[in-house]
Amino acid sequence: MEWTAWLNDYFERFAPAFAPDHHANLIAFKELAEGIRDSGNKMMLAGNGASASISSHGAVDFAKQAKVRSIDFNEPNFITAYANDYGYENWIARAIECHGDDGDAVVLISASGMSPNVVNAGKYARDRGLKLVTFTGKSPDNALRQLGDVNFWMDSQAYNVVEAVHMLWLTTVIDMIVGRAEYSVN
Numbered sequence: 001m002e003w004t005a006w007l008n009d010y011f012e013r014f015a016p017a018f019a020p021d022h023h024a025n026l027i028a029f030k031e032l033a034e035g036i037r038d039s040g041n042k043m044m045l046a047g048n049g050a051s052a053s054i055s056s057h058g059a060v061d062f063a064k065q066a067k068v069r070s071i072d073f074n075e076p077n078f079i080t081a082y083a084n085d086y087g088y089e090n091w092i093a094r095a096i097e098c099h100g101d102d103g104d105a106v107v108l109i110s111a112s113g114m115s116p117n118v119v120n121a122g123k124y125a126r127d128r129g130l131k132l133v134t135f136t137g138k139s140p141d142n143a144l145r146q147l148g149d150v151n152f153w154m155d156s157q158a159y160n161v162v163e164a165v166h167m168l169w170l171t172t173v174i175d176m177i178v179g180r181a182e183y184s185v186n
Contacts, residue, residue: 093121
């Protein structure tokens with residue numbers, strides 16, 4: 001196999017993530033996160049699978065680097081208890097209900113934007129009046145994207161591309177709050 005052509009094609013799939021039309025969302029999310037920080041509220045991040053890992057990474061870095069109080073719901077005991085008691089399709093919404101305060105924000109990550117537990121959490125956040133940031137891919141009219149106040153959407157059908165771009169956008173906002181791309185994390 002001729003890997004140079006394959007790699008060129010593969011990395012070209014990421015190019016749309018760097019388009020200027022995403023700048024407004026990046027800035028809006030930065031301003032929302034700073035408002036959360038300044039008010040003493042918190043961000044709650046959630047997703048499934050790789051999106052859960054991205055939400056955990058985001059929660060740690062928002063708190064540690066950007067000083068925005070953040071939590072995720074990825075503890076296995078937490079997930080299994082809430083899923084067992086409320087149904088898997090409702091566990092994230094119930095977690096937000098139990099841990100959310102007025103003025104908090106919710107960040108939901110789903111490559112497809114169609115996962116019932118994530119979409120139900122988005123509906124709950126919207127109905128509760130919490131600010132909602134969504135990260136999705138696949139179909140532009142996915143259910144989760146329709147619910148958010150700030151919506152990041154990657155035009156790709158490839159899960160790895162969508163998930164990598166979600167991580168890139170999330171950490172870009174953290175670095176925007178910090179004010180630089182390279183810094184010590186002492």
